[in-house]
Each structure stands twice: as C-alpha cells, then as structure tokens.
Amino acid sequence: MASATASLSDPAALRRRGRFNPGDAVLYGLTLVASLSALVLLVLIAREILVDAWPAMKEFGLGFLTSRTWDPAANVFGAATFLFGTALTSFGALLLAAPISIAIALFLTELAPRWLRGPVGALVEMLASVPSVVLGLWGILVMGPWIVEHVGPFLHRTLGWTPFFKTEPAAGSSFLSAILILTIMMVPIISSICRELFLNVPRELKDGALALGATRWELVRGVIFPYARAGMAAALILGLGRAVGEAIAVTQVIGNNEAITWNLFEPGDTLASRIASSYQGATTHLMVSSLVYLAVILLAFSLVVNLLARVIVTRVAARQQGRT
Amino acid sequence: MNLTSEHRRRRRTVNWIMEGLATLAALAAVALLVIVVGSIAKRGIGAISLDFFTKTPSFLAGFGEEPSGIANAIVGTFIIVGLAVLMALPVGVLAAIYLNEFAPRRVQTAMTVAFDVLNGIPAIVIGIFVFVFLVAGHGQAGVKGAFALAILMLPLVARSTQEVLALVPSAMREASLALGAPRWRTTLSVVLPMAVGGIITGATLATARVAGETAPLLFTTSLATNAVSWDPSNALASIPMFIFTSSEQADPALQEQAWGAALVLITFVLVASMIARAFGLRSRRRLSGGR
C-alpha cells in the first residue's frame, strides 16, 4: 500500500543536503577535467616545442625559412629545401588525388548499383587503414623498382621535354615515389568526405535537373558540384594537411637528399621526412633545436589547415541553412 | 537543353566518357588495394612460422646470419598499445560524457573544436612533443611511446563515444530522472550500459589505427634491444619500428622478415577494424531502431 501520509510526515526530507548532490558533483568534476585534457595538451604541445625550438629560432630567425643550408658540421641550418620538398610532394599528390577521389566518390554515390556501393566503399576505406610504414615498405620494395624499370623510362620518353622528367630514373627513391605514395594515402580521405557531401545533396535539386533531361554528368557538373563546392574544398584542404604531415611513408621512399629541383626522379626531402630520418640522433643542440623548429612549422601548418577547413564548413552550413 | 540529335549525341558521349573515368578510378583504387595487400601477403607469407612469433631477431649484421623472429616486437607492441589504451580510453570516455551530458552548447562546441584540432596534429609532431617533454634528458621508454599513442587515440575515442551517447534516446534519461535518480546514477545505470557496445567499437577502431603508427615511436621507444622485454620503463621494440628499420636494409632475408611483420600488422589492423565496424553497425541499429 502506498504510504501516502506516512512519507510526508517529515517534510524536511524534501530539503536539500547541500547545493549539489555529491555523486553529481564527483561525476561532473571528473568528466570536466577529462574534457579539458584536449585543451591542456594543445597548450602543452605548443609550449614545449616552441621552447625547444627557441634556440634555433633565435639563432636563425625567419631566415630559417629561406635558407637552403642544412649543414650539421658547420652547425648552420635552414628549412628552404624541405619547404620546397613538402610543397612539391603535397601539391603534386593533391593534383593527382583530387580528380581520382572525386571520381571515386561520384562512382559510389551516383553510378554504382546499390549492391556494389557498400563493398567497394569498404575496400576504398580499407586502403586508409593500411599503416603508413607498411605502405612505405611496399613503396620501396615494390613500387620503387617498378618505377625504375617501367614507369620511369616511359615518362622520360614521353614527357622528358618537361622539367619534371628530365633524366632517367636512377633509383626507386625519389620525389615521384613520394608523390605517388601520398596520393594513395590521400585518396581514401578525400573520397570519403566527398561521398558524404554528395549524399547530402537535396533530392529536389537532383530531381529537378533530371526532369529537365540532364545526363548524369550534367547533373554532377550543374547541381552536385556547385552545391558541394565548399565542402569539396574543405576535403582537399584536409587531404593536403594529411600529406604535409606524413613522415614515415615519405621518408622511406623519398631518398632523404637535400635538393631543390623540378626533376621528379631525383631524391629529396620534406619537413616531416627530414625530422623522421634524424631519429637516430642529432649531433648538436642546435641541430636538435632546428629539427624541432621544423616541427613548429608543421604544427603551425596543421593548425591553419584545420581552422581553414572548419571555417569553410561552418560558413557553408550557415549559408545553406539560410537557403533551405 | 539542346534537342538536335547531334547535340544530344555529343552530350551523351561526354557523359559516357565521364562515367567511364569514374568507374576506372574506382576500379583503380580497388585494384591498388588488391595489389598492395597481395604483395604483402605473397612476400610475407614465407616468413611466417612458429619461429617468427617466438624467436627474436639475430643481430642485424647481415653477414649471412639468419634472422629469426619478431617476438620482442610483438610483445613490445602489445605492451605499448595496451598502455596507450589504458591511458586514452578512460579519459576519452569521461570527456565524452561531459561533452554530451553536462556541457552547455557553447562549451561543447569549443571543446569539440579542441579535440578536432588535436586530432589534426601530425603524428610526427606528437612524437617530437613527447620527445621534448619526456625523453630528452631522461631516456626512452615504452610507456613514453604509449603516451604518444594515447594522445593520438584520445580525440578518436572521445568523438566516437560522444556520437554513441547522443544516440541514446533522451526518453531513457527522462524515465530515470522521473524515478528520482540523480544525474550521475542515470548516466551510470542507464545511459552507459546502452552505449557500451558503441564505446567498445570506437575504442577498437582507435586501437587498430594507432597500433600501426610509427612516427610517435621514433623518438620515444626506438632504441630497444633485441631481447624480449616486458618492462615499459625502458625502450621496447615494436612491430612498426621493426618494419621501419628493416625496410631500409638491403639484406633480402631481413626484407622477408619485414614483409612478414607487415603481414601480421595489416592482418591485425584490417580484421580488428572489420569486426569492430560490423559489431558497431549492429549495436547502433539496436540503439536507434529498437523503439
């Protein structure tokens, strides 16, 4: 039986014991601290590497970014060769990866029969889960020789008049290998983002174009691309960020040579791969500091990439919400 | 739209070409995956033997010495990744609970941004950070490498857990609150049990991702001996580091070992990811479709 009146004999039972339930306070406190961890880590990371890069930053200043010298013996360091290498490999890979990823995303959202979409999509995603060191291993031992024996000579024969393929390929390790490996890594990332974007294009827009007799390609070019334009830009930026930050696979296939050249068959180095190749120890404090200076550049770049992509996405989301 | 048959034919041709290119691209991606996985399987299978899993590498002198196994790397990876999970999982889950159950809108957005930014930092930079923060002047250690991996895992676990928590219907929380349960009890006795499947899925995927990372280990736990060691206070060997160092050697026997290790690694990563994804799909369907 409900003890209706008995339980109310003590109205003070309704009153609080404190401002908050102690259990709530504990859970709230614990979880709040945990969620601050990201912020704390970000601050810590920025501080620690800035502090350790400071000797090099003080010594070389911003000239570090334009100086080509990387001379451990003379204790003089500069990042220009690696900046060039990073730019060449990342943008080169982006050039290749962008059309391929977009094409794959279109295939998976518009072209493929429904039963095929899941499996093929899963296979493309699987490419993303291959660890970079394994891809690098394959790059050195399988792709490298293949480039030297087949692809390289072909490119040299046909496109040797361009500055990119001026010489015969000498070894498997080169800018070209790095570009190809980075392309392989970027494609799953860009295509999975684009896939989401294309799936979110409103039905009505597509139906409208189809009702006017548009072909699939015209639908893509006239409706899907304009609608998803900003998202695609964000996807490319994120892919670029990934490529710039990739150290392991690149250092395995790029040859670790200081060179500024347009000849893709030559070995070179990027910011990330130079750091990685020095893991067995730097000779002087200034060298360590310079390597950390390279990491500062990488960190700054990744922050810019992240924020840029985010700004694009939020601006687009706001505009689209106003539109629809 | 042009209606003349010549224009129509041209448009159709263009369409056909584009469709062909798209199909080609997809085929190329699948073919590439098959080639890569195929090469690894073909070249690595020869190295797989019981010895491979139980013996340690002989010194990498390359003077005709037969390399034997990667037992030390397997044990090392097990310890390092295990420690990373122990560090990242509780923090990530607790953070997600705050973000989903307690945080006001604006705070939630700001903190989610922080996790996303952390997620975007290259692994090599994280490795340098841990080197500068913990290793320089103190020495390498397996646990320090684990810490670097944990930093990589944290945003992944937090985000996937947050997504699962958001899927728990608010009617469940209301039902618990209406019975006079305080917030903490509601979270622990109703929300978390419903989310547990998804949390495990997310954690497994994050673990698979991180088990293959090399860059965070380069500066924190790369100079290890060849002997099997269970002690994380010193540098430990690891499968990714083994592949990395072996890949730079010219000795073909060593290269075969590297392929074998790569085969073990991708098998683990791919199988764990597939199982986690299938399990996750099922538990997500149960959460949202159950009512």
Place this chain on the structure above:
Amino acid sequence: MSYVSAPMPLDPAELHGDRPSERKIAKDTVFQIDDLTASYGRTPAIKHISFGIQGRTVTAIIGPSGCGKSTFIRCLNRMNDVIPGFSSEGQILFHGIDLQGKDVDPVSVRRRIGMVFQRPNPFPKSIFDNVAYGLRILGMKDNLGDRVEHALKRAALWEEVKGRLKDSALALSGGQQQRLCIARAIAIEPDVILLDEPASSLDPIATSSIEDLMHELKEDYTIVIVTHNMQQAARVAEMTAFFSISEGEDGARHGVLVEYDETERIFTNPSEQRTEDYVTGRFG
C-alpha cells in the same frame, strides 16, 4: 465538500485578489498552485495558474494542443528543470512545502511524485529490472521480489508477465509497456502519480485497461492526468481543469487556466464560455 476554487478571473492579467488566505483550503489538498508562471527562455508557456489539487482523486487536465498542459504537469515534479533556459515564478505548495523553493531537492521531489510519459519508455532491461530500478536506487532492496510482484499486481500486469520476468521489457506490447512504466513508478511508493497523456499512443483496448487502472490506483495515490481526449477525462476523473490559450499584449500566446471544477459540471454546465465552446467542440 468544499474544495479550492475562487471564481477564475476572465482576464489573467487581473489576478490580484487570489491569495491563499482568502480561499477555503480543503482538508486533503495535496497541491496548492499559486500564481504559477513558467517560461522557456523569455517566452512564457503558462501564466498565472492558481488552483488546488485534492488527494486520493483523479484530476484531469484538458485543453487544446499548445495550451501548456504538459509544461504544467512537469512543473509538479520539477521535470522541467532538465530543460535549459527554463524558469518559473509562483508557488507550488505540496503539503505546504513550496516545491520550487531554493532549498528543495528536485531528486527528492521526484521520489514522492512519480511520472508516466506519453510514449512508454521502459529501459532496455528485463521486466523485473525495470520495476526494481527505482527500488535499487532508493535502497529499498529488502524483499525486492515481493515489492516487484506487488507493483506489477497493482498495475494489473502481473498475470501477463509472471512467468517471464527475466524477458526484455521491449518484447511487451505498447499497452503492457505502459503498465510496466506505471508499475515501475508505483514500486517506489510515491504519493502522487502524474500521467502525461499516457494512452495517446495506445490502441483502444490498451487505453481502457489504463483507464480501469486509474480507478483502482486512486484509492491510494493522488492522480493527475493530462489528456487531450475529453471522453477519457469524463470517464476517469472526478475533477477537471480546463486550460486554454491566451494572447498577451505583445501578441505572444501562452496557456492559462480557464476553469477548474467537478468533471460533471465542466462537461454539462461550465461557468465559462470558453469552456463550453471547447467541450461542445466548437473550438479546439
């Protein structure tokens, strides 16, 4: 029998003279609501609600959609607290204690005042664990099996589930799930049971089983039931409060209490024109 009622003012903005001391307080008034105004953010949902709810009675809250019935009933057990931006003024005296007072713990309030929701929301646990949930939390773990059985019997569900208490609650039909939610609520021995349109998602047979339950439960509990179904109110409730929508000077719409009286009077001889319009179907 006297019960709380002052003539409800036609214009809610003129609510001046409605002071508790001026009313005749009934012997068994459980809730005394005094000038309650509840808002989400800056938009008031209900304004100036004042009346009293009696014990061991079924009181129905009826009115058109959007008139704040749910908002009102959720004030009675502080469930609106979970909605960010919610605020309220006025008093809700529960046996003389203001439920919205600063020193009152909402968690304790909800242990005394239970709620059943519009859509059945059993936990994805076993039937037994659903009913035992509240008991375990409150430390009423002695004779758990007996308490669960008793609650299920009072909710008229025992015979149907007694052989399968370990089965998942989600395997039950909609009507059974709702009765399970009722059992879950009464297991912890509340004083009041609030029901927010409990049968609106159920078929007619399940609905009538819930209604039959009301008649039994009111022997021991105070029951407040929100319903958009007037016939249901007429069938189960002794007292009925009619809420409706009013427009303020700024044009914003909010809910007000129009009339509160014995159910029979509300439906056959209401004092307010608006009430008459609603119950005869002329509006709403």
